[in-house]
Structure formats: C-alpha cells, structure tokens
Amino acid sequence: MVPFPRIPQPVRQANASGDRLTLVALTVMRVAIGWHFLYEGLAKLLKGNWSAAGFLLQSKWALAPVFKWMANTPDVLAVVNAMNIWGLMAIGLGLMLGAFTRLAACAGMLLILLYYVCNPPLPGLYYSIPMEGNYLIVNKNIVELAALGVIAVTSTGRFAGIDRLLAAWFRKRSLKS
Amino acid sequence: MTEEKKEPKQEEPEPAEGKKLGRRDFLQGLSTLPVLGLFGAAVVQQARFDRKQKTKAAGTVKPRAGSVSDLNVALLGAGAQGEVLLNAMLKIPGLRFRAVCDIWTEYNRKKTVNLLRKYKHEPNAYENHEDMLAREKDLDAVVIATPDFWHSRHAVDCMKAGLHVYCEKEMSNTLEGARRMVMASRETKRLLQIGHQRRSNPRYIHCRERILGEAGMIGRIATVGGQWNRSAQPDLGWPARYAMPAERLKRYGFRSMAQFRNWRWYKGLGGGPIVDLGSHQIDIYNWFLGGRPVAVTANGGIDYYPASTHEWYDTVMAVYEYETPAGRTRAFYQTQTTNSSQGYFENFMGDAGTLLISESANRGAVYREPSAPAWDEWVRRGIVTAPVLSEDPAADAAAAVLDVRETVSPEKYGLPVEFTDPYHKPHLENFFDAVRGNAVLNCPAEVGYECAVTVLKVNASVEAARRLTFDPKEFEV
Ligand SMILES: NC(=O)c1ccc[n+]([C@@H]2O[C@H](COP(=O)([O-])OP(=O)(O)OC[C@H]3O[C@@H](n4cnc5c(N)ncnc54)[C@H](O)[C@@H]3O)[C@@H](O)[C@H]2O)c1
Numbered sequence: 001m002v003p004f005p006r007i008p009q010p011v012r013q014a015n016a017s018g019d020r021l022t023l024v025a026l027t028v029m030r031v032a033i034g035w036h037f038l039y040e041g042l043a044k045l046l047k048g049n050w051s052a053a054g055f056l057l058q059s060k061w062a063l064a065p066v067f068k069w070m071a072n073t074p075d076v077l078a079v080v081n082a083m084n085i086w087g088l089m090a091i092g093l094g095l096m097l098g099a100f101t102r103l104a105a106c107a108g109m110l111l112i113l114l115y116y117v118c119n120p121p122l123p124g125l126y127y128s129i130p131m132e133g134n135y136l137i138v139n140k141n142i143v144e145l146a147a148l149g150v151i152a153v154t155s156t157g158r159f160a161g162i163d164r165l166l167a168a169w170f171r172k173r174s175l176k177s
Numbered sequence: 178m179t180e181e182k183k184e185p186k187q188e189e190p191e192p193a194e195g196k197k198l199g200r201r202d203f204l205q206g207l208s209t210l211p212v213l214g215l216f217g218a219a220v221v222q223q224a225r226f227d228r229k230q231k232t233k234a235a236g237t238v239k240p241r242a243g244s245v246s247d248l249n250v251a252l253l254g255a256g257a258q259g260e261v262l263l264n265a266m267l268k269i270p271g272l273r274f275r276a277v278c279d280i281w282t283e284y285n286r287k288k289t290v291n292l293l294r295k296y297k298h299e300p301n302a303y304e305n306h307e308d309m310l311a312r313e314k315d316l317d318a319v320v321i322a323t324p325d326f327w328h329s330r331h332a333v334d335c336m337k338a339g340l341h342v343y344c345e346k347e348m349s350n351t352l353e354g355a356r357r358m359v360m361a362s363r364e365t366k367r368l369l370q371i372g373h374q375r376r377s378n379p380r381y382i383h384c385r386e387r388i389l390g391e392a393g394m395i396g397r398i399a400t401v402g403g404q405w406n407r408s409a410q411p412d413l414g415w416p417a418r419y420a421m422p423a424e425r426l427k428r429y430g431f432r433s434m435a436q437f438r439n440w441r442w443y444k445g446l447g448g449g450p451i452v453d454l455g456s457h458q459i460d461i462y463n464w465f466l467g468g469r470p471v472a473v474t475a476n477g478g479i480d481y482y483p484a485s486t487h488e489w490y491d492t493v494m495a496v497y498e499y500e501t502p503a504g505r506t507r508a509f510y511q512t513q514t515t516n517s518s519q520g521y522f523e524n525f526m527g528d529a530g531t532l533l534i535s536e537s538a539n540r541g542a543v544y545r546e547p548s549a550p551a552w553d554e555w556v557r558r559g560i561v562t563a564p565v566l567s568e569d570p571a572a573d574a575a576a577a578v579l580d581v582r583e584t585v586s587p588e589k590y591g592l593p594v595e596f597t598d599p600y601h602k603p604h605l606e607n608f609f610d611a612v613r614g615n616a617v618l619n620c621p622a623e624v625g626y627e628c629a630v631t632v633l634k635v636n637a638s639v640e641a642a643r644r645l646t647f648d649p650k651e652f653e654v
Pocket of ligand 1: 258259285429438
C-alpha cells in the first residue's frame with residue numbers, strides 16, 4: 001500500500017516557519033487583490049452617482065428575484081450601494097496592508113460569491129452588459145475567489161503586514177492578563 | 178542574505194512566541210504600505226486625466242457674459258417651433274418679451290401670451306406683423322417662426338424697422354425670397370441669424386473644429402451618408418371651436434384650416450420633408466466638408482400619402498457631389514416619412530475612420546478603421562474618449578463567425594462633449610450675444626442662403642428627374 005500522501009511542505013509551512021519565497025509570492029498576490037478591491041470601491045465612490053441597480057437588474061439564474069428585489073427597493077438599494085463602496089474599500093485596504101487579513105479575505109470571498117451568483121456564466125445564460133472575456137462557469141470572479149481562499153488560510157499578514165504588529169500586541173495583552 | 182545569517186531568528190515569518198517586537202518586525206509589518214502610496218499617486222493621475230478630458234471638451238463652450246441689460250424681444254409666429262424656441266429663451270437671462278404676433282389669435286397666440294405672463298413678462302399681442310412694427314418702438318430683436326413662405330417678408334420688414342432677426346430655417350421657400358433677406362441684412366446692417374441650430378451645438382462644433390479640423394483623424398472623406406427617417410403620421414388637426422375664419426386664412430395665404438396646419442406639405446408654402454428636415458443635415462454636409470456641392474441627383478415622389486393633401490414628396494433620396502480641397506466627395510441623403518428606422522444622423526466616412534453625429538440625445542461616435550494608425554494621441558488630447566466595448570452583442574456574435582474576407586468591426590471612440598441644454602439654446606444665445614456685440618453669428622444670412630441653394634435644388638432635381646449642376650455663382654448674392 002502506498003502511504004497516504006502527506007501535505008506538501010511549502011503549504012504546511014506557510015503558516016508556521018515557512019519558505020520565505022512562498023510567503024513573498026502570496027503577499028504579492030494579496031496586495032494585488034487588495035489594490036483591485038480598493039480601486040473598485042474608490043472608482044464607484046468618485047463616480048458620485050454609481051449604483052448597483054444595473055448589475056442587479058441583469059441578474060439571471062436562481063437568485064435573480066432576490067437581486068431584482070434589491071434593485072427595485074430604493075432603501076435596500078441604498079444600503080447595497082453603500083456596502084459595496086465602503087466594503088470594497090475596507091477589504092481592499094485590509095488586504096493591501098495585511099490588517100485583519102483573514103477577516104478581509106473572507107469578507108471579500110463573500111462579496112465575490114454574491115457577484116458571481118448574481119450573474120453566473122452558466123451554460124445557456126446570456127448577458128447584455130458586455131464582458132471583456134469569454135467564460136464558462138469559471139470566470140475571473142471565481143479565480144479571485146479561489147485566490148482569496150488561499151489568502152484566508154495562509155497568514156501572510158503576520159509575515160508582511162500590520163497583522164504582524166497586531167498579533168504581537170494582542171499576545172502581549174493576553175500574557176499580561 | 179549575509180545579514181540574515183547573522184540574525185537567524187529574524188528570518189521567522191512571524192514574531193516568535195514571547196519575543197519582543199523588533200525593528201525588523203515593524204519594517205516587515207509595514208512593508209506593503211508604500212504600495213498604498215503608489216495607489217494614491219495612480220488615482221490622482223487618473224483623476225487629473227479625466228478632469229483634463231472634461232475641461233478640454235468644455236473649452237468649446239463660450240463662457241456667458243456677466244451682467245447684461247435686458248433686450249426687448251418679440252416673437253413672430255407662435256406655433257410648435259415658436260414654443261420650442263420660447264422655452265429655450267426663457268432659460269436665457271437678459272431677455273424681455275414685449276410682443277407676440279401670430280394670426281391664430283384664438284389658440285397659439287393666446288397660449289403663448291399666457292405662458293409668458295406666467296414668467297412675469299407682459300407682451301402685447303398682435304395678429305399682423307406690420308401693426309406690431311408700427312406700434313412697438315423699442316424692440317431690439319425679433320424671433321421668427323412662421324411658415325417658410327412668410328420668412329422673407331417678415332424678416333425683411335423687421336430688419337427695415339431696425340430689428341435684429343433670428344429667423345427659422347428654411348430661410349425661405351424661394352431663392353428670390355432668401356436673396357431679398359441677404360440684401361436687406363446688408364442694407365440695414367441688421368443681424369440675420371438663420372435657425373440651423375446645429376451650427377451652435379457644442380457637440381457639432383467639437384466635431385468640426387477638433388475631430389475634423391485639428392486632428393483630421395478620419396482621413397480623406399470620400400463618402401457621406403445621412404438621413405432623417407420618421408414614422409408615418411396623420412395630418413395635423415385643430416380643435417374645431419378654435420378654427421380661424423376663412424377670410425383671415427385667405428388674407429394670410431391659406432386655403433383652409435387643414436392647409437394652414439399642414440403647410441409644410443404644400444407647394445408655395447413649404448418645401449416638403451426634404452427641406453423641412455433635410456436642410457439641417459445638408460447644411461452640416463456643407464459645413465463639415467468645407468465646400469459647396471457641384472451637382473445633385475435626386476429621386477423621390479409621393480409614394481404613400483394622398484397627393485391631394487401632400488403636394489411635396491414624402492420620400493426623397495439624393496446624392497450630392499462635392500469638390501473639396503481634398504478631392505471629390507459623394508454625399509447621400511434621404512428623408513422618408515413612413516418609417517423611423519435608424520432615426521436621424523449624419524455619417525462622415527473617411528479612409529481612416531467614421532464620424533457619426535446626430536442632434537438627437539447625444540448620439541455620436543468616431544470609429545477607427547482597423548488599418549488606420551492608432552488614435553491614442555487624440556484620446557490624450559481630449560479629442561475623443563477612449564474606445565468603448567461594442568454595445569451590440571449581436572455584432573460580437575457576428576464577429577465570432579467572421580470569415581477572413583470580412584474586415585473586423587472598427588473600434589468605437591466616444592465624443593467628449595455632453596450637451597444637455599435645449600437644442601436651440603446655444604444658437605439663440607449666439608444670436609443675442611451678437612446683438613450685444615459680444616459674438617459673431619454662427620449662421621448669418623449668407624450661410625443660410627448657401628444652404629437654401631443647396632437644399633432647394635433637390636426638389637428641382639426630383640422634378641426634372643435628372644442630375645442638376647450648381648454654378649458657383651449661384652451661391653453668391
Ligand atoms: N429649427 C428647427 O429645428 C425647426 C423645427 C420645427 C420647425 N422649424 C421651422 O419653424 C417654422 C414654424 O414651424 P412650426 O412647426 O412651428 O409651424 P406651425 O404651423 O406649428 O406654426 C406656425 C405659426 O405661425 C403662425 N403664422 C402663420 N402665418 C403667420 C403670419 N403671416 N403672421 C404671423 N403668424 C403667422 C401660425 O398661426 C402658427 O402659429 C418653420 O419655418 C419651420 O421650418 C424649425
């Protein structure tokens with residue numbers, strides 16, 4: 001019998017003492033995703049009159065009624081818009097600076113998942129908002145979602161990020177008490 | 178590397194349990210902060226670029242004069258277009274409406290006077306323009322929106338009475354009439370602006386001056402296309418109790434209420450749809466091509482409406498030939514009144530790109546021919562905005578099955594000028610600014626006359642059923 005395969009070294013080590021190069025690469029990925037989130041939020045904010053309504057109204061597939069209801073209910077839409085803008089920016093900053101990295105990554109995954117199920121590129125669905133590529137089931141949302149998954153389970157914030165300082169600070173506090 | 182070997186414990190991916198935070202921890206903890214600075218710099222640069230594009234575009238709009246004394250204005254002809262112009266003028270500061278003259282006293286005139294009263298003007302109402310000119314002694318300017326066959330008489334009389342005149346297109350239904358207007362404007366030294374309002378539209382000015390003039394980005398224009406297609410419409414009616422007495426109708430040149438309401442369709446009163454709609458756009462051909470046509474071949478007829486009530490052609494297709502400084506250009510134009518497909522637009526087709534422009538709802542774009550040199554510079558200089566993705570998924574689908582023999586669809590660039598005012602407002606502003614001595618007319622009598630010569634020949638060509646040439650002298654008065 002072949003022994004049960006062990007978890008490859010770099011992944012397991014990333015959490016603890018880890019291969020430096022792996023951590024640098026993961027940090028670069030984290031910062032890049034953070035940049036993307038931050039600018040997505042900021043661009044919407046700077047636009048002044050941005051609204052998710054158009055995107056939500058396009059919704060296809062199982063949850064379409066929910067998204068359309070959001071778009072058509074002004075109060076809900078206002079909340080959705082604000083949460084998008086400020087949520088994107090907060091997540092972006094968190095990822096970029098490595099502050100509350102795991103929380104930011106998980107929140108980002110949730111947001112992207114919502115974007116994805118709103119307009120999934122499933123076989124046979126068709127959208128009139130133009131997209132810049134060609135996708136079937138997996139689109140860039142899913143790729144970014146998966147990447148955030150990696151960020152969430154590897155603590156690059158403690159390697160290069162404010163989490164490094166936060167972690168030490170929290171530990172000191174808990175040691176004192 | 179050697180440094181790290183000296184301090185092995187600081188290679189740790191995270192500070193070890195129980196250890197104090199070192200300098201290295203701070204450096205590493207804040208190591209991604211500079212990226213935020215980079216981000217900020219990029220955002221500022223992008224914002225600066227956006228702003229520059231906007232101000233460049235806005236640069237084509239003249240700043241409004243500061244405080245101005247009121248001009249005394251009369252409206253002569255208070256029908257559909259009179260109302261449109263009035264609504265635009267009510268948004269222009271410094272105008273005082275002193276008189277309204279319209280023969281349909283029981284309906285159009287009343288409606289207009291009431292509207293003006295609502296805006297705190299106290300206009301005197303007249304039926305006859307001569308009475309108005311005899312009594313109103315302190316008018317500065319008049320805006321004329323009567324049927325075409327009255328323009329010449331009205332404009333000439335007003336200029337002789339000392340008024341500056343804004344007169345709707347078509348300048349006149351006859352060239353003799355139009356010529357008298359040019360002469361009167363010269364003799365009386367009064368301003369005469371003809372209502373081809375696109376001449377003052379900032380979007381059109383941008384196309385003419387910057388896209389075609391400064392950048393010349395669409396190259397050599399060998400063909401032009403344009404149209405005004407609109408849906409079939411019933412004849413205009415009138416509320417029976419507001420019908421005018423037959424005697425008054427006759428005095429002003431109308432056979433009946435029906436003819437009075439639908440004067441456009443009658444020979445001797447209007448010029449039919451090609452003159453009514455086409456003149457705006459054919460004027461753009463002259464303006465954008467920077468020349469006058471040498472010939473026109475037109476075909477048309479009364480194909481759809483009853484000829485008893487529609488003396489002019491409901492469908493016309495015309496081809497103009499221009500000799501421009503760059504070479505020959507053929508310009509197609511059609512107007513048809515039975516179907517609105519594609520609406521109205523003018524489309525200039527150069528060997529490097531296409532300029533599509535319309536007065537309607539900010540419709541306009543510039544398409545780069547795939548073989549043409551890149552347009553990045555024109556984007557940077559704010560002449561066009563960066564290309565947008567095809568908004569037509571069907572076109573993408575077609576492109577997917579493209580055959581090598583077909584050319585790929587061209588990139589679509591936007592126009593950086595947005596225009597949300599009423600269409601006629603800048604043209605009226607240009608007129609009133611000129612009256613105050615602060616501007617030069619964008620469509621003076623001579624330009625209106627050139628357009629009339631160009632357009633009226635279409636009807637002549639249809640009638641003659643052949644190609645007609647223009648003598649360059651025809652355009653001069
Ligand atoms: N620039 C544009 O976009 C545009 C658009 C529409 C019309 N127009 C032009 O505006 C003019 C008027 O068109 P309209 O659609 O308003 O027509 P209309 O028939 O609705 O209005 C004409 C008005 O003039 C009045 N009138 C007729 N003879 C008169 C006279 N001798 N003295 C005083 N008043 C008289 C009529 O009672 C009527 O109220 C036409 O020359 C037309 O070509 C221009």
